[in-house]
Amino acid sequence: MKLLLFFALVCALVLGTSFLPVAGATKDTKMQLATTKFVEPVTLMGKTLQGEYLFVHDDAAMERGEACTSVYRGYAATADKLVVRFHCAPVARQMAKHFTVRTKLTAPGRIELIEFQFGGSSEGHLVPIDLETAHVDLVPHN
Secondary structure, three states: OHHHHHHHHHHHHHHHOOEEEOOOOOOOOEEEEEEEEEEEEEEEOOEEEEEEEEEEEEHHHHHOOOOOEEEEEOOOOOHHHEEEEEOOEEEEOOOOOOOEEEEEEEEOOEEEEEEEEOOOOOEEEEOOOOHHHOOOEEOOOO
């Protein structure tokens, strides 16, 4: 019984964190994960998001100048669920208590995601404005 309780506690701690270490990386290198649900349509890099999405940020890829942010439909980071991948621009922010997205109204009825920030982090991630220079991989809708 104690073993089962211990296992449940460990699972809760692992699932509750947004910082995951990368195997074989330095201890400062991390991946951040968060899920969110968009009730209203929101545009991100030319793609319309509505429903549940997983945001993944890879610090090691950012340091290499590669696309560091991936957004997936649903809760699984699988290739068939990838919506968009891009290189964000870090910006200093106050510590966020929970995953936060910042948007702007670009036209009547059109909301664009311009930044996101993981809970427990004091770094925001700006979405690039120029698609041609953003190191963006757009995935066609099926």
